[in-house]
Amino acid sequence: MQKDFHYYATYCAAFIAGFTHEESMDICYSAQFVDLCSKTLLGKIKAPAEAATTQLQLELMDTRTDTAGLQEITRIWSSFHFLPRDLHAVRKSASKKYLNKYRLICGTNSNLLEKTVKLAKDKGLQAAGIAMHVLADTWAHSYFAGTPSLVINNTDYYFYELIPEADGFSERPIRFRHNPSAPDDLENSIYVNCLYQNNENSIMNLGHGRAGHLPDYSCVRYKYMPAWGDYSEIVKDNPSDYMKAFTQMIYALKYLRGVNDNFEKDIYDTEAVKPLDDEIKAILEKRQLDACDDWQKLGERLSGKEIEDFDIEKYQSEYMQAEEKNDTFLGRFIAAALAQKSMVTYSIFSTGNKLAGSSLVKKTSHFGMRSEDNAVKGLDE
Amino acid sequence: MNDLSGVFVIDIHEDIARKLRKHCNTLYTLGSGTMALGVWSAVQIILIVMNTPEVIFPQEFQENISNSVYVIIMLVVTVVMILLSIGLYVFTGSRARAEGMGKKRRSFYIVVVAFLIIVHAVTAVLSIINIFTFNDNQESLTSIIVSIIVNATSIYILSDMIHSAVMIRILRRNAETGKE
Numbered sequence: 001m002q003k004d005f006h007y008y009a010t011y012c013a014a015f016i017a018g019f020t021h022e023e024s025m026d027i028c029y030s031a032q033f034v035d036l037c038s039k040t041l042l043g044k045i046k047a048p049a050e051a052a053t054t055q056l057q058l059e060l061m062d063t064r065t066d067t068a069g070l071q072e073i074t075r076i077w078s079s080f081h082f083l084p085r086d087l088h089a090v091r092k093s094a095s096k097k098y099l100n101k102y103r104l105i106c107g108t109n110s111n112l113l114e115k116t117v118k119l120a121k122d123k124g125l126q127a128a129g130i131a132m133h134v135l136a137d138t139w140a141h142s143y144f145a146g147t148p149s150l151v152i153n154n155t156d157y158y159f160y161e162l163i164p165e166a167d168g169f170s171e172r173p174i175r176f177r178h179n180p181s182a183p184d185d186l187e188n189s190i191y192v193n194c195l196y197q198n199n200e201n202s203i204m205n206l207g208h209g210r211a212g213h214l215p216d217y218s219c220v221r222y223k224y225m226p227a228w229g230d231y232s233e234i235v236k237d238n239p240s241d242y243m244k245a246f247t248q249m250i251y252a253l254k255y256l257r258g259v260n261d262n263f264e265k266d267i268y269d270t271e272a273v274k275p276l277d278d279e280i281k282a283i284l285e286k287r288q289l290d291a292c293d294d295w296q297k298l299g300e301r302l303s304g305k306e307i308e309d310f311d312i313e314k315y316q317s318e319y320m321q322a323e324e325k326n327d328t329f330l331g332r333f334i335a336a337a338l339a340q341k342s343m344v345t346y347s348i349f350s351t352g353n354k355l356a357g358s359s360l361v362k363k364t365s366h367f368g369m370r371s372e373d374n375a376v377k378g379l380d381e
Numbered sequence: 382m383n384d385l386s387g388v389f390v391i392d393i394h395e396d397i398a399r400k401l402r403k404h405c406n407t408l409y410t411l412g413s414g415t416m417a418l419g420v421w422s423a424v425q426i427i428l429i430v431m432n433t434p435e436v437i438f439p440q441e442f443q444e445n446i447s448n449s450v451y452v453i454i455m456l457v458v459t460v461v462m463i464l465l466s467i468g469l470y471v472f473t474g475s476r477a478r479a480e481g482m483g484k485k486r487r488s489f490y491i492v493v494v495a496f497l498i499i500v501h502a503v504t505a506v507l508s509i510i511n512i513f514t515f516n517d518n519q520e521s522l523t524s525i526i527v528s529i530i531v532n533a534t535s536i537y538i539l540s541d542m543i544h545s546a547v548m549i550r551i552l553r554r555n556a557e558t559g560k561e
Contacts, residue, residue: 158402225402231399233402
């Protein structure tokens with residue numbers, strides 16, 4: 001997903017869930033910051049590089065695709081943007097190597113999603129924001145894996161956009177081009193995607209690169225054949241999925257606020273959005289590449305307050321100048337990011353899958369208290 | 382809001398649909414490969430013309446014409462043969478690709494594919510015979526073996542193309558009549 005959903009829509013969801021304007025701003029800032037917290041930025045503010053929640057294009061170009069490099073990539077992308085749906089998935093006649101990648105395919109309503117949301121409970125607004133980013137991305141990035149893999153993430157010419165018409169949908173073939181400077185053309189279904197690379201572990205085969213930005217546009221519906229699908233057809237209805245993401249975020253945020261006792265999969269707070277149903281659907285269905293303005297207007301109408309533009313440097317000087325960094329906004333974000341990464345990496349590692357590296361568990365202390373936060377080490381195999 | 386809810390209802394059984402997509406994908410891929418095979422056939426023609434020109438222009442007729450005329454005739458004949466050959470492969474390959482992509486379905490190209498299979502089979506058999514009658518005056522043993530391998534591969538590709546085209550027709554008919 002993009003800034004329109006991670007920042008502005010998350011603000012709307014937080015406000016509807018009952019958070020104040022200031023709390024909603026902290027949550028949505030954290031949600032958006034997940035897409036920007038790279039090693040480069042952390043290096044600039046002298047923060048631990050292990051807390052990176054994304055990798056910039058330039059960083060990816062420099063990352064080696066040997067075992068250690070692939071593990072680092074998988075740790076970041078699977079933990080924050082492509083949360084695996086089923087780490088115990090079974091597939092007939094699949095080799096261990098293939099199965100490990102297959103099990104990293106992102107999907108909604110997974111056990112890991114429950115853990116993600118529950119991990120953020122009572123951990124502050126920054127943790128809530130990170131959890132909302134992860135939750136939202138499970139809806140947009142379904143069917144792709146957060147590890148470079150041609151056999152999982154590749155797509156081919158069989159890619160059609162479903163255009164709504166009076167009595168159903170018409171299919172329009174999607175044309176992909178490799179010109180990153182040219183904007184996507186919604187009118188003619190011409191989109192930018194990553195170049196085809198027949199190397200299994202090429203960066204071009206990471207996540208939904210082969211489908212371009214299609215998963216991140218709320219107005220688009222499309223069907224395609226994923227490489228892992230054995231010729232089955234996947235239909236992605238982004239307006240519907242984004243609405244589910246929005247209502248699930250509200251439900252999750254109410255749990256984090258203490259309104260609900262529990263967070264369970266596949267539950268959506270549709271009641272809360274009933275008065276705004278038509279308006280939200282109109283935003284999601286509107287054919288535009290960026291819905292920031294619409295979501296911002298909705299959020300400002302809900303709260304009556306101005307939603308300031310996202311400023312990546314807002315909290316950086318606070319962090320750099322503080323003596324107690326853990327008490328700063330970014331300090332709390334970093335702690336939450338590390339916890340999320342640890343949890344996901346350990347979950348993947350505990351199934352015998354080393355694609356995200358090894359994960360060490362702190363032993364039970366002599367106080368009888370067991371640490372939930374596992375230390376994560378990017379050890380080479 | 383039109384809501385697909387992640388499920389797109391199709392009017393044929395999902396299993397048939399998947400097989401159909403598989404064969405269409407195969408046809409598309411093989412069609413692309415067939416177009417590239419045209420290059421091999423062009424190479425073969427050039428090799429024949431260079432090594433055994435008497436196959437195209439018998440020795441006795443060369444004596445009655447000047448060298449330059451001979452060269453021009455050979456060039457023209459060679460180019461025409463190459464264009465025809467490449468044209469055949471491009472025609473069949475492009476038709477197969479079009480059918481694989483779900484565009485207009487035509488069946489004449491399947492007949493052409495069958496003809497090409499026969500041509501490749503005959504060439505392969507002749508090459509095998511050449512091995513047994515091999516002498517130093519012929520083209521090298523390596524090129525004969527390469528020719529056999531490429532012809533065998535071509536036969537496999539073209540046969541698979543016919544198989545996929547036939548399967549698509551059977552599956553579509555089954556889908557229309559409701560059979561599995």
